[in-house]
Amino acid sequence: MRLKDKTVVITGAGSGLGRESALLFAREGANVVVTDLIEARTKKVAAEVQKAGGKAVALKADVTVEADMDAAVELAVAEFGRLDIMFANAGCAPEGFGAIPLWETTLEQFNAVNAVVMTGVFLASKAATKQFLRQGEGGNIVVTGSAGGIMAYPGFFSYGAGKAGAHHLVRALGNDLGKYGIRVNAIAPCHGMSANLAMPPEAEVLGKSYEELAAAEAGGWDPVGSPIPLQLSTPPNLLDNAYAVLFLASDESRYINGVILPATDGGSLSKVSIPFDDNWKLDQEVLQK
Incomplete structure (x- = not known):
């Protein structure tokens, strides 16, 4: 087991990648503190972990509230004796899911997104680091970033x-905290992420990626028709990303x-974005003659 007896706090664990990671981490031997803004979801995921033979506790927590992040860490210590990994995963999409242009976006709408996807990472990391320093044995912070933080999504x-x-x-904290034996890394998913991100908070937790739902609607996965250069027989899914998180959370990436x-x-x-065809080099050679 890759996380045997490790204790993990996961933010945004009520659905999507957080839920998938909670289930995977528990299978790998971790004690899991399931946190989410929606309390019913935390209890359901914790129950799923327990039903599968794992150890988990649930806590309603808002990543934009410092006291909530401190409480999540305190619960981990109270229940399991320590904290080993903070998975700062919680995220939210902009209101309108990209349909509201810049000139109509309010400051409140802009700040609401950044409070979760950036400030939430700061607060989760801060709460975890305080406990790591108390323990004096290093620690590990993993963050859910995004390909949208590398390339611009419309x-x-x-x-x-x-x-x-x-x-x-992640880069700055990794540099600053390394001298204490604390690692900080992130994944930047491009595909295989939860379709629940585009749905209201009260929506049913689907446990499926956008690509899986599209394949189901189309009657099957067409790798040739997909915009993803890598052509495999099945669509990317949440577990594909969860395994990347597991690698960064484990000692294999020490x-x-x-x-x-x-x-x-x-x-x-x-x-x-320029549409080169497969024979573009040959075409250029012909044109130059």
Whole structure:
């Protein structure tokens, strides 16, 4: 087991990647503190972990509230004796899911997104670090960043700015905290993320990626018709990203620090928007003759 007897706090664990990671981490031997803004979701995920034979407790917590992040860490210590890993995963999409242009976006709407995707990372990291320093044995912080913090998603300027800020926090904190044996890394998912991000908070937790839902609607996955350069027989899913988080959370990555790992990228970040066909080099040779 890759996380045997490790204690993990996961923010935004009521759905999507957080939920998938809670289930995976528990299978790998971790004690899990499931936190989310929606209390019913935390209890359901904790119960799922327990039903599968794992150890988990639930806590309603808002990543934008410092006292809530401190409470999550305190619960981990009270229940399991220590904290080993903070997975700062909570995120939210901009209001309108990219449909509201800059000139109609309010300051409140912009700040609401950044409060979760950037400030939430700061507060979760701060709460965890205080406990790591008390324990004096190092620690591990993993963050859910985004390919949207590397490349611009149309209409997601507030989200992308916040994720880019979170990425730099990871680099800066990795540098600052390394001398205490504390590692800080992030994944930057491009595909295989939860379709629940585009849905209201009260919506049913689907446990599926955008690509999985699209494949189901189309009657099957068409890798050739997909914009992802890597062509595999099945669509990317939440577990693909959860395994990347597991790697960064485990001792297998013990000398990785301050790194943003593009997860489930499938080659997308290596593409350009200019439509070159497969024979573009040959075409250029013909034109030059």
